[in-house]
Amino acid sequence: xxxxxxxxxxxxxxxxxxxxxxxxxxxxxxxxxxxxxxxxxxxxxxxxxxxxxxxxxxxxxxxxxxxxxxxxxxxxxxxxxxxxxxxxxxxxxxxxxxxxxxxxxxxxxxxxxxxxxxxxxxxxxxxxxxxxxxxxxxxxxxxxxxxxxxxxxxxxxxxxxxxxxxxxxxxxxxxxxxxxxxxxxxxxxxxxxxxxxxxxxxxxxxxxxxxxxxxxxxxxxxxxxxxxxxxxxxxxxxxxxxxxxxxxxxxxxxxxxxxxxxxxxxxxxxxxxxxxxxxxxxxxxxxxxxxxxxxxxxxxxxxxxxxxxxxxxxxxxxxxxxxxxxxxxxxxxxxxxxxxxxxxxxxxxxxxxxxxxxxxxxxxxxxxxxxxxxxxxxxxxxxxxxxxxxxxxxxxxxxxxxxxxxxxxxxxxxxxxxxxxxxxxxxxxxxxxxxxxxxxxxxxxxxxxxxxxxxxxxxxxxxxxxxxxxxxxxxxxxxxxxxxxxxxxxxxxxxxxxx
Ligand code: ZN
Numbered sequence: 001x002x003x004x005x006x007x008x009x010x011x012x013x014x015x016x017x018x019x020x021x022x023x024x025x026x027x028x029x030x031x032x033x034x035x036x037x038x039x040x041x042x043x044x045x046x047x048x049x050x051x052x053x054x055x056x057x058x059x060x061x062x063x064x065x066x067x068x069x070x071x072x073x074x075x076x077x078x079x080x081x082x083x084x085x086x087x088x089x090x091x092x093x094x095x096x097x098x099x100x101x102x103x104x105x106x107x108x109x110x111x112x113x114x115x116x117x118x119x120x121x122x123x124x125x126x127x128x129x130x131x132x133x134x135x136x137x138x139x140x141x142x143x144x145x146x147x148x149x150x151x152x153x154x155x156x157x158x159x160x161x162x163x164x165x166x167x168x169x170x171x172x173x174x175x176x177x178x179x180x181x182x183x184x185x186x187x188x189x190x191x192x193x194x195x196x197x198x199x200x201x202x203x204x205x206x207x208x209x210x211x212x213x214x215x216x217x218x219x220x221x222x223x224x225x226x227x228x229x230x231x232x233x234x235x236x237x238x239x240x241x242x243x244x245x246x247x248x249x250x251x252x253x254x255x256x257x258x259x260x261x262x263x264x265x266x267x268x269x270x271x272x273x274x275x276x277x278x279x280x281x282x283x284x285x286x287x288x289x290x291x292x293x294x295x296x297x298x299x300x301x302x303x304x305x306x307x308x309x310x311x312x313x314x315x316x317x318x319x320x321x322x323x324x325x326x327x328x329x330x331x332x333x334x335x336x337x338x339x340x341x342x343x344x345x346x347x348x349x350x351x352x353x354x355x356x357x358x359x360x361x362x363x364x365x366x367x368x369x370x371x372x373x374x375x376x377x378x379x380x381x382x383x384x385x386x387x388x389x390x391x392x393x394x395x396x397x398x399x400x401x402x403x404x405x406x407x408x409x410x411x412x413x414x415x416x417x418x419x420x421x422x423x424x425x426x427x428x429x430x431x432x433x434x435x436x437x438x439x440x441x442x443x444x445x446x447x448x449x450x451x452x453x454x455x456x457x458x459x460x461x462x463x464x465x466x467x468x469x470x471x472x473x474x475x476x477x478x479x480x481x482x483x484x485x486x487x488x489x490x491x492x493x494x495x496x497x498x499x
Contacts, residue, residue: 004067004071005071005081005085008065015055018051023236027238027244031230035118047104050101057098061092062092072085087281088280090163091281102142109139110136112132113136117132120401122397124395124397124401126396127375130374136408136409137367137368141368143156143157152369153368154364160412161416163286164466165289170419174354174358174415178355181352182388184351184489188339189341198254198323198324199252200252202254203251204249206319207254207256208249209319211227214257215260217445219271224241225243225245226243229247229249230246232248232403233247233346234266235263235270237284240273240278243271245260246263247259253347254336255346255347257316258299259346262299265297268454269291270459272454272460273459273461274460274461274462277464282464283463285463286463286467287470289420290423290458290470293420293421293423293424294458294459297454304350306494307440311442337495339495339496341391343385343393344402345360350421352389358388358418361418363380364411364412366380381400423475424484426483427458435453438450
């Protein structure tokens with residue numbers, strides 16, 4: 001390692017430490033902190049974020065990156081060192097465009113917005129949230145102005161979560177999705193969902209025991225993982241060996257279980273990044289789309305798949321003998337795959353899920369292009385819910401206020417949920433080809449080989465390659481919605497015999 005690289009690495013490690021410390025504060029805010037901590041926490045996060053930003057954008061980092069150009073060119077392009085220099089340079093060139101004060105202001109507004117959102121959602125009070133939303137939108141637009149004019153302003157926001165993706169590409173993929181999904185949803189609607197066989201009650205402490213057992217089977221080990229409760233479930237990591245998952249419980253359904261499997265997928269990705277990359281900008285998932293491909297894979301393709309049900313059902317039935325008295329394995333499979341257009345994105349079934357995402361993407365585009373006034377947002381939301389899903393939104397808590405993202409100013413994030421869902425099926429088909437007896441393994445609750453295949457093909461690389469390169473390496477081609485739509489059609493055929 002050259003002297004310059006040693007110095008760059010030391011500086012980047014310090015920035016990484018500051019960012020991970022901020023994650024601890026953010027995790028605490030959403031899991032443990034009493035509301036009284038909100039104002040001080042916003043200042044703490046803004047201060048830490050500003051210091052991290054200042055350290056990362058220091059001129060010395062720019063000089064080191066310049067000095068390292070010849071070294072980088074002499075290295076094999078996929079070596080850890082070459083990737084580190086390349087990714088650090090890209091991050092640096094983006095970060096230096098953003099004034100530290102703007103960065104701090106965005107973090108402060110996000111933190112205050114979060115508490116305002118928690119209160120507004122509880123009271124279904126959109127007007128109470130509106131000033132915070134306005135502030136976040138204004139700051140996002142100021143952020144966009146820091147960059148060269150892109151094809152569309154939204155490109156700048158999208159790039160922070162899905163490097164290299166453009167609004168035009170996403171719009172095209174989403175049009176294809178809509179064309180495929182709307183007829184599927186209509187065909188399901190005509191058949192009706194029938195009564196829900198999984199209504200509970202499912203006592204929360206028993207759910208917690210079931211989740212512990214399932215996660216332990218998947219690879220959660222208490223030496224490196226924690227599971228806590230949050231209003232809006234998420235996963236975060238403070239180190240490769242320190243993974244935090246959250247879920248939320250309701251007695252009336254088993255969504256906490258599938259939510260926990262979802263967050264496990266996120267956690268496993270970060271847990272399996274090469275320890276060599278720790279304390280570098282490469283330690284983490286390459287994009288939110290690929291991150292979501294992992295959570296959706298464990299939640300749906302494993303968790304809601306027919307083979308894993310064989311292992312899962314006896315465990316769940318034993319835990320809830322009264323609630324599941326009249327159910328067999330087949331009925332349980334149908335119950336956890338019930339396709340019913342509904343209000344809440346995170347609880348949505350596999351068929352309707354992406355329509356929730358497309359709705360948000362379309363509204364975000366209008367917000368950023370200034371073609372919709374913020375106060376009109378609830379009305380626009382409700383109209384589109386009716387159009388796409390045939391669902392009447394009874395109140396803003398279950399409508400426009402349901403998601404945490406806009407409270408934190410994260411615009412451009414939502415599309416990655418659908419992109420990841422598409423990728424999850426591409427990756428799953430590859431896993432099935434590479435692990436011929438995967439179904440038999442899942443029936444026995446064995447996921448070790450799947451986990452290793454994902455680790456070696458995806459997780460271990462962290463952010464070494466671009467999202468597009470990473471996907472190509474894993475599945476041999478670019479993003480393609482075809483396999484996902486075909487998978488849904490097959491799944492519905494099995495569930496409902498849709499023609
Ligand atoms: Zn997720």
